[in-house]
Amino acid sequence: MTDRHNTEQRVVHGAIDYGELARLGLHPSEVLDFSVNSNPYGPSPSVYEALAQVVLDRYPDRDCLQLRRAILEYELADVDLPASSLLCGNGSSELIWAVARAFLAPGKKAMIVAPTFGEYHAASLAVGATISEFRTEETQQFQPDLSELQARIVREQPAVVWLCNPNNPTGIWMEQEQLAQVFQTCSNVGICLIVDESYWRFVAPPVSCTAVALLQEAANEHLLVVRSLTKDFALASVRLGYIVGSPQRIKLVQRQLPSWNVNGLAQAAGVAALADRTHLATTLSALAVEREAFFAALQKAGLHVLPSHTHFCLIDVGDAQYVRQELLMRRLLVRDCSSFCLPHYIRVATRPAHEWRQLVQALREVVQS
Numbered sequence: 001m002t003d004r005h006n007t008e009q010r011v012v013h014g015a016i017d018y019g020e021l022a023r024l025g026l027h028p029s030e031v032l033d034f035s036v037n038s039n040p041y042g043p044s045p046s047v048y049e050a051l052a053q054v055v056l057d058r059y060p061d062r063d064c065l066q067l068r069r070a071i072l073e074y075e076l077a078d079v080d081l082p083a084s085s086l087l088c089g090n091g092s093s094e095l096i097w098a099v100a101r102a103f104l105a106p107g108k109k110a111m112i113v114a115p116t117f118g119e120y121h122a123a124s125l126a127v128g129a130t131i132s133e134f135r136t137e138e139t140q141q142f143q144p145d146l147s148e149l150q151a152r153i154v155r156e157q158p159a160v161v162w163l164c165n166p167n168n169p170t171g172i173w174m175e176q177e178q179l180a181q182v183f184q185t186c187s188n189v190g191i192c193l194i195v196d197e198s199y200w201r202f203v204a205p206p207v208s209c210t211a212v213a214l215l216q217e218a219a220n221e222h223l224l225v226v227r228s229l230t231k232d233f234a235l236a237s238v239r240l241g242y243i244v245g246s247p248q249r250i251k252l253v254q255r256q257l258p259s260w261n262v263n264g265l266a267q268a269a270g271v272a273a274l275a276d277r278t279h280l281a282t283t284l285s286a287l288a289v290e291r292e293a294f295f296a297a298l299q300k301a302g303l304h305v306l307p308s309h310t311h312f313c314l315i316d317v318g319d320a321q322y323v324r325q326e327l328l329m330r331r332l333l334v335r336d337c338s339s340f341c342l343p344h345y346i347r348v349a350t351r352p353a354h355e356w357r358q359l360v361q362a363l364r365e366v367v368q369s
């Protein structure tokens with residue numbers, strides 16, 4: 001499907017809409033937010049300490065040296081990559097837009113494995129590229145048909161392929177072997193595969209081998225991996241992400257960014273968060289346990305929950321817009337998936353038990369009434 005949507009439209013996201021809450025007379029602190037897929041246990045306490053030390057009237061390091069060292073050491077320890085293969089951004093969203101500016105232009109095509117995160121579409125359209133959606137099927141529970149995807153890549157030869165793994169909103173995880181096949185096809189036809197691994201730490205059971213491992217192989221010119229630090233490290237407000245690829249490709253992405261794109265608070269927060277491995281491990285393992293209980297309770301309530309490899313999942317509720325509104329009146333926020341062309345579905349992320357129990361109860365009342 002080729003799409004030339006209106007570029008004026010803003011991308012729809014989950015998370016609190018501050019204007020909407022103000023209209024409803026609600027304060028953000030009154031709402032339980034199941035519509036964002038972040039670590040619900042919050043950031044490491046050491047992040048707050050680090051933030052208090054930041055000298056606000058000094059420019060931050062334009063090259064993010066300390067932060068990049070910490071990422072190489074903690075996030076990319078299994079691969080032997082030079083610092084020049086890594087670039088940081090003001091959230092992974094900024095990097096997605098920079099990638100589009102670097103590798104797309106009018107007359108070029110971007111293929112998007114959909115339904116997925118809306119920024120790939122918006123960023124590609126904004127630079128005048130055409131979009132070709134490879135849409136996974138609801139009847140297949142959104143599992144991509146690999147041979148069909150590979151055939152489409154060969155036939156259409158887009159300039160880039162956007163692939164979110166694990167995917168937002170479906171929670172589908174493409175195994176390393178399958179990913180390697182898609183990468184091989186991209187590499188054979190000489191195009192760039194961009195894998196967004198913003199949720200890789202939430203995959204259950206946990207994975208250690210991801211697209212990053214493929215970067216060490218010969219044809220790594222054809223792969224870029226984007227990751228967010230705002231989800232697993234719970235830093236949504238400070239905005240932080242990174243991209244890994246060949247030094248040549250990374251240089252082209254960097255040219256699309258202004259100097260000092262990662263502010264000093266974000267750099268300090270990132271370094272502190274990455275250093276506290278205990279907080280990350282403890283919170284993510286608690287979340288993995290909670291996820292099982294939450295999903296089981298949703299199913300027990302008779303809701304139609306789709307299988308997911310992450311801590312968020314899709315639920316078929318019939319009329320997502322109505323259900324979202326009803327829940328918001330009860331101070332519970334979920335993601336209406338209409339913008340993914342899935343108007344029957346809401347997406348919900350796991351939160352602590354005393355919170356998800358309220359959501360399950362409300363869903364019982366709203367969906368089955």
Ligand SMILES: Cc1ncc(COP(=O)(O)O)c(C=O)c1O
Binds near residue numbers: 090094164168227236
């Ligand atoms: C798949 C995916 N990639 C990237 C992002 C952007 O994350 P960041 O906060 O790092 O900009 C999101 C945020 O929702 C996302 O769902």
